[in-house]
Amino acid sequence: MSKKQKNTIKSYSVAKGNKREKKQESEVNYQEVNWPKASIDNLHPADAADKLEDLPLEKQKEFILSQPIEISAESIAEMERHERIALMSTLPPALAADLLEEMSPDDATDILSELDPDVRAKILKKLEKEDAVRIKDLLKFDPDTAGGVMNTEILVLDRNLTVDQAIQLIRSNAGEIEIPYYAYIVDEFRHLIGVLSLRDLLLSLPARTLKDLLQEQQQHLIFVTYDQDKEEVARLLGRYDLLAIPVVDYDMRLLGIVTADDVIDIIQEEASEDMQTMVGAGSDETLSTPWVYSVKKRLPWLIINVFNSAISAYVVHLFEGSIAQMAILAVLMPIVANQAGNTGQQSLAVMIRQLALEPFDPRKFWSAVLREAKIALVNGCVVALCVYSGVYFWTHNFHLALVMGLALLLDMILGAVAGASIPLILKALGRDPAQASTIFLTTLTDSGGFFTFLGLASWLLLR
Structure with missing residues (x-):
C-alpha cells in the first residue's frame, strides 16, 4: 500500500477518534460510594434506567458515582427526560462532561439541549x-429535524479506495462508529456520491475500487437534508426498509446519519405526543414528570374548555322553554352528542395517523374529509x-322518535366532518394537527347536537 493511499484512508476515517486517557487523579472519584449489590446491577441500560427513575435523586447520584462511567452514561441516556434533567443538573460539571463523552453525539446533544443554559455552559467547558x-x-440544528x-460518528470512505482497503478501515474503526451496516462513499470534498452495504463489500473482489462498485x-441514492422533519x-x-439514512446539506456534503433505533424513538415519541396533545396534556409528560410542569401544560386548555x-350550555339555554314543556328531551339529548362525539373521534384518529405517515397534500386530504362524511352518512342511517325504533x-x-333519528344522523355527519377537518385546519395554520383537537371537536359536536335536536323538537313537537 502506498503512502498516499495510507493517508487517504486515514483522512476519511471520521469516527469519534481516541478519547483522552483519563487522569490518574480525576476531578471526581467515581468509586467513592459503596453501592449495595442490588437488582439494578448488571441490567440492560434501559432496565437500569427504569430502576433509577424509581430512586430518590440522592440515590441516583450514588449509583452513578459507584458504576463504571460507561454503564452510568448508557443508563442516563435511557432515562425519561425530566428525570435525567434533574440528575444531570445536580452532578458536578466535570462528571457530567465525562458521562456525555461516553454517549453518542446525538444522545449527548439531546441531553445538553434540555438543560438550563447556565448548566449547559459549565458542562461544555x-x-x-x-x-x-x-x-x-x-x-x-432544530431538534425536530434530521x-x-x-x-x-459515521464511516466515510473515499471513492478511490479498493475494497480491501475499505474493509481494513471498517475493521479498525468498527468499535467507534454508529452501526457499521453501510459505508458512505464521498469525493475529495466530502460530497456524498453513494452508499454501499457491508454485503456489497464482502462479496466484491479485493482489488476493485469503490468507485467501480458504485x-x-x-439503486437510487436515498438521503435527507438536515432541515427535513424527523417524521x-x-x-x-x-x-x-433501511437501517440508516444519510443526512446532507444543500451542497450534498455528508453531515451524519439517522439510524433505525433513532427512528423507533421518533415514532414512539410522536405517537405518544399526538395521543396526549389531542386531549390538551403536555406532549412530553410521563408519570415521573413534576406535577407543577403538568399543571402549566394542562391548565390553559382546561380553561379554554370551560369557555x-x-x-354548549348557552345552546341548551336557548331552548329552556322547550325542555320545560317536554322533560324527556333532557334525557335524550346527551345520546345525540355522545354518538356524534364518538363518530368524530374515529375520523380524527384516522386523519391524525395519516398526517403522521405521509406528507401533507391538501387536495388528497380534503377529499378524505368527503370520504369520512360518506362513512358517517351510512353509519348514521343505520344508527338513526x-x-x-328504540325511542x-x-x-x-x-x-x-323521528326527531331523535334525524338529529342523530345530522350530528354524526357533523362530527365526522369536524373530526377530519380540525387536524387539517390546524396543519394549515402551522400548528400541531393533534393539538387539543378533541377539545374543539367536543365543542362542535355538543353544541351542534344540542342545537339540532332541540331545534327539531321545537319545530316538530312543540309548535
Whole structure:
C-alpha cells in the first residue's frame, strides 16, 4: 500500500477518534460510594434506567458515582427526560462532561439541549475540545429535524479506495462508529456520491475500487437534508426498509446519519405526543414528570374548555322553554352528542395517523374529509334507524322518535366532518394537527347536537 493511499484512508476515517486517557487523579472519584449489590446491577441500560427513575435523586447520584462511567452514561441516556434533567443538573460539571463523552453525539446533544443554559455552559467547558465542537454544531440544528436527531460518528470512505482497503478501515474503526451496516462513499470534498452495504463489500473482489462498485449499482441514492422533519425521515426509513439514512446539506456534503433505533424513538415519541396533545396534556409528560410542569401544560386548555362548554350550555339555554314543556328531551339529548362525539373521534384518529405517515397534500386530504362524511352518512342511517325504533318502542311517540333519528344522523355527519377537518385546519395554520383537537371537536359536536335536536323538537313537537 502506498503512502498516499495510507493517508487517504486515514483522512476519511471520521469516527469519534481516541478519547483522552483519563487522569490518574480525576476531578471526581467515581468509586467513592459503596453501592449495595442490588437488582439494578448488571441490567440492560434501559432496565437500569427504569430502576433509577424509581430512586430518590440522592440515590441516583450514588449509583452513578459507584458504576463504571460507561454503564452510568448508557443508563442516563435511557432515562425519561425530566428525570435525567434533574440528575444531570445536580452532578458536578466535570462528571457530567465525562458521562456525555461516553454517549453518542446525538444522545449527548439531546441531553445538553434540555438543560438550563447556565448548566449547559459549565458542562461544555469541561468537555474535550473535539467533543465540545461536535456537540455545539449539533445544537445548532432544530431538534425536530434530521439534523437534530442525526449521529455524526459515521464511516466515510473515499471513492478511490479498493475494497480491501475499505474493509481494513471498517475493521479498525468498527468499535467507534454508529452501526457499521453501510459505508458512505464521498469525493475529495466530502460530497456524498453513494452508499454501499457491508454485503456489497464482502462479496466484491479485493482489488476493485469503490468507485467501480458504485457505477454498477442501479439503486437510487436515498438521503435527507438536515432541515427535513424527523417524521418524514422516519417515513422514508420505513418506506425503503433501511437501517440508516444519510443526512446532507444543500451542497450534498455528508453531515451524519439517522439510524433505525433513532427512528423507533421518533415514532414512539410522536405517537405518544399526538395521543396526549389531542386531549390538551403536555406532549412530553410521563408519570415521573413534576406535577407543577403538568399543571402549566394542562391548565390553559382546561380553561379554554370551560369557555367551549359554555357555548354548549348557552345552546341548551336557548331552548329552556322547550325542555320545560317536554322533560324527556333532557334525557335524550346527551345520546345525540355522545354518538356524534364518538363518530368524530374515529375520523380524527384516522386523519391524525395519516398526517403522521405521509406528507401533507391538501387536495388528497380534503377529499378524505368527503370520504369520512360518506362513512358517517351510512353509519348514521343505520344508527338513526336503530335509535328511532328504540325511542318509538319506548315512548310510542312517532314525532319524538323521528326527531331523535334525524338529529342523530345530522350530528354524526357533523362530527365526522369536524373530526377530519380540525387536524387539517390546524396543519394549515402551522400548528400541531393533534393539538387539543378533541377539545374543539367536543365543542362542535355538543353544541351542534344540542342545537339540532332541540331545534327539531321545537319545530316538530312543540309548535
